[in-house]
Amino acid sequence: MDVAEVLREHWDLKPSRLEVLAGGMNSATWLATSGVERVVLKAVGLDDAAFEPGLELAVRLDDAGVRTGRPRWSKRGRLVERVDGRQVAVLEYVDGEELLPSDQEAIGDVLGRVHSAASLESGATADWLRFLLPFEESLDLEPWIRPAVEAATADAIALGPVSWAWLHGDPAAEAFRRQADGRVALIDWGSAMRGPILYDVASAVMYNGDPVIPAYLRRRPDLTAELERGLPTFLRVRYAVQAGYFAWRITTNLLTGISDPAENHKGLADARRSFGL
Known part of the structure; x- marks a missing residue:
């Protein structure tokens, strides 16, 4: 091009x-x-x-x-x-300094602002989880993947209705930029989707650690009980997405965004460790 x-x-x-x-x-x-x-x-x-x-x-x-x-x-x-x-x-x-995982307070604050500005009526978790379907044929790459994914998604559905918003989908620290005036931008909206707020918070915790949560709840105190009840389950959903995604990349030999096929295998191994397997 x-x-x-x-x-x-x-x-x-x-x-x-x-x-x-x-x-x-x-x-x-x-x-x-x-x-x-x-x-x-x-x-x-x-x-x-x-x-x-x-x-x-x-x-x-x-x-x-x-x-x-x-x-x-x-x-x-x-x-x-x-x-x-x-x-x-x-x-x-968007110029500015890329945040680090240690900048949890700023990350949690911005994510709370996003979800407040883009709130939605709740939908069906089972329907939302259909975004995992493209990975279906790759879940048998290793024997642990399918059982882990199916258990995590079943537990998420069992939670019942949860709060929804438009989600960033991939709020790693490098997606945040601190501007010269101190404000923090959030870029790279290619993974955005409608879905449970718990998924975005779980993604932020996976990337950046638990200290994201207090900063997030200062923006969204109304979600305190929901996070306490549902965040552990949605962390497992996030690990399931990680597992399915990298299994799919490996089985399709997808090498975009990486310099070595070993990086796909590392992503899958990281997901397995997150499940404690």
Whole structure:
């Protein structure tokens, strides 16, 4: 894909410099400089159904005061253009210092703001868990995977109704940026989805540790009892997603976002350790 041509043709931007950025596990990204302006071009596969809804969510949250790396409308008034078999978007570049897992207070605070601004009516947990279906044929890669995944998902369904919101989906520390004015941005909305708030909090805890929780609850004290009751179960759901995802990557030999196939095996081994197996 000719990135400079895509920027010119679809966004009327004339980049003077392009730099390949470290992409996510399922995307490719470039930093483009045009005069004093910097933007990010992000490309994902056509089958990535979460991409455009995540961009729409980023716009809404940015409007609500959470800086997100807001997507730009194309010349045709679209957030996503389809080019050379990919979905492509242009995002505002978010500068700033990448947070560390030790920045749990800031991470919990921002995640609480996101869920407050993007709350939804509760849905059926069983229906939500259908996002694991693409991993189904990979769950027998190792004998422990399927039983662990099925037990975790059954326990989540047994909890009954829980609170929902739009979720970031992957709130690792590197998705947060501290701005010069002290505000913290949350970028990379490619994994966004509707679902149980407990899943996002569990993801943040998995990546960054338990101290995320008090900061989150200062924003969302109404969820104190729900987190106490359901977070251990949804941590296991998060480990189940990790296990299914890396089993799928291994069985399909998917190497995007990594430099060595061993990284997929490490991800699966980490999930197994999280289950205590």
